[in-house]
Amino acid sequence: MARALSDECCPHQKLVQGFNALSHPARIKILKHLSGFDACCCKEVVQHLDLAQSTVSQHLKVLVEAGLVQVRPERQSSRYEVDTEALASLSEALSLLTQTCVDAKENKKLRLEAEANEQ
Amino acid sequence: MARALSDECCPHQKLVQGFNALSHPARIKILKHLSGFDACCCKEVVQHLDLAQSTVSQHLKVLVEAGLVQVRPERQSSRYEVDTEALASLSEALSLLTQTCVDAKENKKLRLEAEANEQ
DNA sequence: ATCGTATATCGCCGATTAACGATGAAAGGT
DNA sequence: ACCTTTCATCGTTAATCGGCGATATACGAT
Known part of the structure; x- marks a missing residue:
């Protein structure tokens, strides 16, 4: 596998x-659904999505492991809830990356114009 | 495979x-690198990343197909460049999704408080 | 015409993902 | 005590991903 990507992981x-x-x-879809309803148990998501319960459970797990969803094991039905802070933080990170690229492009343009004027 | 996800694709x-x-x-990393330098040929990215050239080429292809990077096939070396607009638009979409979730949670909270006061 | 350079693509592989059904565990209701 | 509901987990299967080396392809230089 990624022998080269083990660095700086x-x-x-x-x-x-x-x-x-x-x-x-x-x-x-799950994220959107979770955000829109109170009843955030797995079964409800299953009914909404028409995927097998086990499949939905897997997807929820992925979301939880990524930190975007929090799970609170309740009585007989766990309750899932969007972690809006985590989502916001991810969104922020993407904004930052985007801004970095935009700025870099802007600088590049300015530099080129400066060079052109020096000629 | 996704028999159920063919809908609303x-x-x-x-x-x-x-x-x-x-x-x-x-x-x-490739995105960041592309944004920071002018010389955006594949080889340069390869040297920077220490992955095989074919692997980098694949990753670039994924980025191009997603629309985040534009490729301009030049003389003998294609030039890759971040599509800042597309990136910004993706960032915007995530912001929107996030905001949707935040708003929904806010509304939920307000509604619960209202119900509590009615009692 | 031939060589060297830069990319892109192909073929192969091992690992991972995504889907499912079946089974097990915890909690409630009767 | 027993059944039902809800969820998680396991095992299986098929598809996809990520990596590589090898092989085109395209072009400039010699």
Whole structure:
């Protein structure tokens, strides 16, 4: 496997995990569903999505492991809830990355213009 | 396979593809690298990342297909460049999703308080 | 024409993912 | 005590991913 990626495995790691959690349509739907309703038990999501219960459970697990969803094991039905802070933090990170790219491009443009004027 | 997900294959599709492109550490690094330098040929990325050239080429392809990177086939070396607009748009979409969740949670809280006061 | 360089693509592999059904465990209701 | 509901986990299968080396392809230089 990734013999070359074992280095520096950390800074992006959480980021990458978050994006990975968002990289499946079912999980996006689950997130939206969770945000819109109070009854956040697994069964409800299952009914809404028409996927097998075990499959939904897996997707929920991925979301939980990525930190985007919190689970509170209740009486007989666990309750799932979007971790809005984590989601916001991921969103923030993407904003930052985007801004970095935008700024870099801007600087590049300015530098090119400066060079042109020096000629 | 996803017998159940063939429905409604579109609205999230681009989103999901974007997040998927961001869900690998090598691709995040590539994005950052592309944004920071002018010389955006494949070889340069290869040297920077210490992955095989074919592997980097694959990752670039994923980024291009997701629309986050634009490729301009030049003389003998293609030039890769971050599509800042697409990245910004993805970032925007995540912001929106986040806001949706935050708002829903806020509403939920308010509603619960209202119910409590009615008692 | 041939060589060198830069990419892209192919074929292969091992690992991972995503789906399912079946089974097990915990909690409630009767 | 027993049945039902709800969820998690296991095992299986098929598909996809991520890596590599090897092989095109395209072009400039000699």
